[in-house]
Amino acid sequence: MAEYAIEMRGMVKIYPGGTVALKGVDFAVREGEIHGLLGENGAGKTTLMEILYGTRSPTEGEIFVRGRRVEIRSPRDAMALGIGMVHQHFTLIPVFTALENVVLGDEPVRSAGLLDVQAARARVEELMDQTGLHVPLDEPVENLSTGERQRIEILKMLYRNADILILDEPTAVLTPLETKELFAFLKRMKEEGKTIVFITHKLREVKAITDRVTVLRRGEVVGTVDTAEVSMEELARMMVGREVLFELEKKPREPEEPKLTVEDLWVRGEGGDYAVKGVSFEVRGGEIFGIAGVEGNGQTELVEAITGLRLPDRGRVLLAGEDVTGARPHHLYARGLGHIPEDRHRRGIILEFTVAENSILGLQRLPPFMNKWGVLQESVVRDWARKVVERFEIDTPGIDAPASALSGGNQQKLIVGREIMKDPKVVVAAQPTRGLDVAATEYIRRTLLRMRDEGRAVLLVSADLDEVLMLSDRVGVMYEGELMGVVRPEEVTLEEIGMMMGGVRLEDIKGGGAKAEAESTGG
Amino acid sequence: MRLDLRQYAKPLAESALSVLIGVAVGTLLVILAGYSPVVFFKALFGGAFRSRNAFLDTLSYMVPLTLTAISFAVAARASVFNIGAEGQMYVGALVANAIGVVALPNGVHQVVAILAAFLAGGLWGWIAGILKAKRQVNEVVSTIMLNWLAFYLVNYVATYHLYDPKAPYKTEYVRETARLPELIPRTSLTLDWVLTILIAFLMFFLVWKTSLGYEIRATGINPTAAEYGGVDPSKVISISMFLSGGAGGLAGAFLVLGRFGFITTTLTNILNWGFDGIAVSLVGRNHPIGILFSALFFALLYNGALEVQVATATGGKTGVPIELVLAVMGIIVIAVAVPGLWDMVQERLLLRRKRVEVREEAAGTVGGE
Numbered sequence: 015m016a017e018y019a020i021e022m023r024g025m026v027k028i029y030p031g032g033t034v035a036l037k038g039v040d041f042a043v044r045e046g047e048i049h050g051l052l053g054e055n056g057a058g059k060t061t062l063m064e065i066l067y068g069t070r071s072p073t074e075g076e077i078f079v080r081g082r083r084v085e086i087r088s089p090r091d092a093m094a095l096g097i098g099m100v101h102q103h104f105t106l107i108p109v110f111t112a113l114e115n116v117v118l119g120d121e122p123v124r125s126a127g128l129l130d131v132q133a134a135r136a137r138v139e140e141l142m143d144q145t146g147l148h149v150p151l152d153e154p155v156e157n158l159s160t161g162e163r164q165r166i167e168i169l170k171m172l173y174r175n176a177d178i179l180i181l182d183e184p185t186a187v188l189t190p191l192e193t194k195e196l197f198a199f200l201k202r203m204k205e206e207g208k209t210i211v212f213i214t215h216k217l218r219e220v221k222a223i224t225d226r227v228t229v230l231r232r233g234e235v236v237g238t239v240d241t242a243e244v245s246m247e248e249l250a251r252m253m254v255g256r257e258v259l260f261e262l263e264k265k266p267r268e269p270e271e272p273k274l275t276v277e278d279l280w281v282r283g284e285g286g287d288y289a290v291k292g293v294s295f296e297v298r299g300g301e302i303f304g305i306a307g308v309e310g311n312g313q314t315e316l317v318e319a320i321t322g323l324r325l326p327d328r329g330r331v332l333l334a335g336e337d338v339t340g341a342r343p344h345h346l347y348a349r350g351l352g353h354i355p356e357d358r359h360r361r362g363i364i365l366e367f368t369v370a371e372n373s374i375l376g377l378q379r380l381p382p383f384m385n386k387w388g389v390l391q392e393s394v395v396r397d398w399a400r401k402v403v404e405r406f407e408i409d410t411p412g413i414d415a416p417a418s419a420l421s422g423g424n425q426q427k428l429i430v431g432r433e434i435m436k437d438p439k440v441v442v443a444a445q446p447t448r449g450l451d452v453a454a455t456e457y458i459r460r461t462l463l464r465m466r467d468e469g470r471a472v473l474l475v476s477a478d479l480d481e482v483l484m485l486s487d488r489v490g491v492m493y494e495g496e497l498m499g500v501v502r503p504e505e506v507t508l509e510e511i512g513m514m515m516g517g518v519r520l521e522d523i524k525g526g527g528a529k530a531e532a533e534s535t536g537g
Numbered sequence: 538m539r540l541d542l543r544q545y546a547k548p549l550a551e552s553a554l555s556v557l558i559g560v561a562v563g564t565l566l567v568i569l570a571g572y573s574p575v576v577f578f579k580a581l582f583g584g585a586f587r588s589r590n591a592f593l594d595t596l597s598y599m600v601p602l603t604l605t606a607i608s609f610a611v612a613a614r615a616s617v618f619n620i621g622a623e624g625q626m627y628v629g630a631l632v633a634n635a636i637g638v639v640a641l642p643n644g645v646h647q648v649v650a651i652l653a654a655f656l657a658g659g660l661w662g663w664i665a666g667i668l669k670a671k672r673q674v675n676e677v678v679s680t681i682m683l684n685w686l687a688f689y690l691v692n693y694v695a696t697y698h699l700y701d702p703k704a705p706y707k708t709e710y711v712r713e714t715a716r717l718p719e720l721i722p723r724t725s726l727t728l729d730w731v732l733t734i735l736i737a738f739l740m741f742f743l744v745w746k747t748s749l750g751y752e753i754r755a756t757g758i759n760p761t762a763a764e765y766g767g768v769d770p771s772k773v774i775s776i777s778m779f780l781s782g783g784a785g786g787l788a789g790a791f792l793v794l795g796r797f798g799f800i801t802t803t804l805t806n807i808l809n810w811g812f813d814g815i816a817v818s819l820v821g822r823n824h825p826i827g828i829l830f831s832a833l834f835f836a837l838l839y840n841g842a843l844e845v846q847v848a849t850a851t852g853g854k855t856g857v858p859i860e861l862v863l864a865v866m867g868i869i870v871i872a873v874a875v876p877g878l879w880d881m882v883q884e885r886l887l888l889r890r891k892r893v894e895v896r897e898e899a900a901g902t903v904g905g906e
């Protein structure tokens with residue numbers, strides 16, 4: 015057997031529009047290893063892997079699979095070679111069931127277009143047992159959590175007998191627990207002899223799971239190293255080209271008057287049942303209020319109700335003292351709300367619009383972007399877009415490029431940049447650093463802290479527990495639509511937070527003392 | 538936001554290829570029917586140039602074609618499938634006719650009639666818009682129903698109220714003060730041709746340069762993101778349907794105030810322009826500039842169709858039956874419309890995520906090879 019499962023030599027990719035995404039990359043993955051692929055946003059990770067998977071064609075370069083020179087022109091070619099990929103942004107069909115999504119798709123249709131559903135189900139169930147990846151097979155995908163969707167994507171690849179798995183930022187959308195499960199699964203796959211390429215921005219994950227790492231920077235390989243022989247700091251330096259601080263400085267700050275108040279809010283979810291059940295809290299100027307919890311416990315609906323995207327059944331939302339319950343988004347934006355939405359493709363960005371157009375999404379009716387005749391002020395828009403791009407170091411071919419030409423992380427930077435440049439009084443940030451590289455993450459976190467220091471109110475909802483605890487002044491833990499308690503990060507242990515995330519109330523953990531304390535100082 | 542000419546290269550090439558394919562298939566049909574394809578197509582494409590009047594007439598055909606196409610395109614930009622330009626046009630024609638017969642001073646008369654027709658057509662479109670926005674009524678169904686409603690409404694009013702006592706099969710002529718001035722004396726090319734071109738540019742301005750247009754496009758591409766962006770999708774849908782209907786209404790007004798001066802009680806002189814507009818818009822990729830060219834192309838074919846019958850009638854043999862001409866034209870139109878239609882169907886049917894993927898792939902492979 016050849017030493018390398020995959021070898022890519024001299025890969026060059028020039029996108030239409032002239033972006034050179036890869037400048038002669040050599041990349042090799044050994045048989046049976048977990049290989050990390052690391053690099054800043056826009057470094058070319060996704061591009062390199064999409065070439066391997068056949069969804070992009072390289073401008074130059076050769077690919078060898080198990081020592082044999084191959085041409086991969088489509089995912090079908092890749093699949094035939096046993097290569098499967100789970101994309102950074104999922105590609106499932108929402109209205110189809112889990113089973114249909116696993117079975118249908120690139121699979122060539124068999125005899126007379128009919129599919130033996132029973133046989134397919136049996137095979138998928140067997141796969142689920144083998145791998146420990148369980149999903150409700152008959153549920154339409156749109157009703158499933160992100161973690162479950164990802165499992166479906168992985169099952170889909172295994173169903174097609176992939177033995178080289180590419181995972182593009184799989185953990186960006188997972189809760190810590192789900193990440194743990196994924197890692198256990200990946201280790202099992204490795205023991206079975208599968209080869210795995212794992213893209214991530216989280217250095218801790220690289221250390222935890224990979225055997226070797228390749229670091230890309232601006233389309234070039236900085237190096238490939240044995241994971242055991244490098245520290246996280248060294249990896250960060252390879253990636254960014256400079257030191258990266260892992261610790262953020264958070265100055266003590268006296269919070270001011272409440273800027274965002276939520277009173278006994280009841281919100282229904284997609285299915286019609288209550289997803290948020292009587293949640294109350296307030297966020298003061300100069301404070302970051304974090305919401306932690308396993309994803310799918312009502313955080314999404316809570317955020318949507320606060321930001322005008324979903325009508326609450328009961329309760330009130332106050333923005334700077336004004337009752338804005340049920341107000342529409344444009345009304346809220348005009349009153350100083352900024353919203354970084356959790357699902358960037360569904361909400362935050364319009365891929366077919368240019369960067370410039372996207373930079374004013376939500377501002378299109380506000381002066382100076384629109385004049386009194388309703389005409390967009392093109393030069394103002396373009397200046398603004400340039401500023402957003404510059405300040406947030408968005409890597410783009412230009413402000414006239416469609417947003418779809420940006421790497422995932424740069425799309426996120428565009429959204430965050432736009433919302434922060436709006437100069438909001440209250441920022442609702444849902445998963446703000448999802449998919450961002452260490453440097454950009456650091457920058458966004460620093461920016462959120464700066465907003466707090468300037469006296470703005472920040473509501474931070476994040477599945478990244480480290481992030482919530484690091485940034486927040488107070489943290490509310492959500493479980494099944496209710497707040498299990500509100501605590502100060504420095505006053506709880508991880509175990510206690512974990513218990514609350516699992517549905518234990520703070521009173522029951524601490525007998526009431528800590529809760530009273532947190533609420534008296536904070537709210 | 539910039540007008541990048543390169544982006545038009547691909548649709549242009551596709552359209553040209555489509556015409557060739559259409560002609561090739563049409564050629565087969567013509568040969569099978571026993572006529573000379575050379576004579577046939579020379580007449581079909583060249584017929585419009587046989588005389589100065591024929592050419593000017595062709596240009597004037599552009600008016601209803603362009604306006605009904607714009608009607609379709611404006612709604613399509615908001616991802617609303619407006620099949621109702623036909624009915625919106627009837628209503629506009631009726632209102633223009635009704636106002637055209639009353640006494641008003643020249644100059645004022647045309648303006649009042651045109652504006653009223655715009656509003657009437659707009660209202661007709663808006664009904665379908667508001668039904669979709671507030672009650673999720675499918676616009677294809679509602680606009681088709683509104684087409685019939687408009688047909689019988691106009692038919693009724695024309696038969697019982699607006700009819701010409703001297704010629705009861707048609708409505709009363711609009712007064713001279715309401716007629717649009719001829720651009721070239723004693724031809725069918727009237728001022729509405731200039732207005733139509735202006736309206737096409739106005740649509741470009743509206744859709745690409747104003748906040749409303751921004752919101753229309755945002756809603757059409759990604760309604761959830763538009764909603765996040767402070768757009769009220771139901772408002773945008775009803776406004777775009779109003780504007781869309783307004784364009785249809787103008788088509789009717791210009792036919793009455795420009796070319797004809799009246800409507801027949803069974804609407805035969807204004808029938809079908811609204812449906813043709815859908816094809817014109819698809820060929821023009823729902824883009825106003827594309828629509829202008831595509832309307833010219835359609836107008837050429839219409840005019841050529843008449844000439845084909847004359848040209849193929851040689852030495853005692855009767856000419857090509859009009860059905861064959863229409864069939865060949867249909868083939869060409871379908872061939873030309875397919876890429877645009879394909880784009881639209883794809884956009885409507887494939888779910889967003891899927892669509893994005895495909896597009897990214899396309900961008901990748903086109904440039905990479």
Ligand SMILES: Nc1ncnc2c1ncn2[C@@H]1O[C@H](COP(=O)(O)OP(=O)(O)OP(=O)(O)O)[C@@H](O)[C@H]1O
Binds near residue numbers: 029030058062
């Ligand atoms: N469809 C496209 N058209 C043009 N340029 C593109 C396209 N897709 C990506 N690019 C550019 O190629 C470069 C590499 O992008 P890629 O998506 O591979 O980055 P990445 O390493 O995966 O980043 P991230 O961590 O943000 O996902 C970026 O500069 C990006 O702007």
Ligand SMILES: [Mg+2]
Binds near residue numbers: 061
């Ligand atoms: Mg990527």
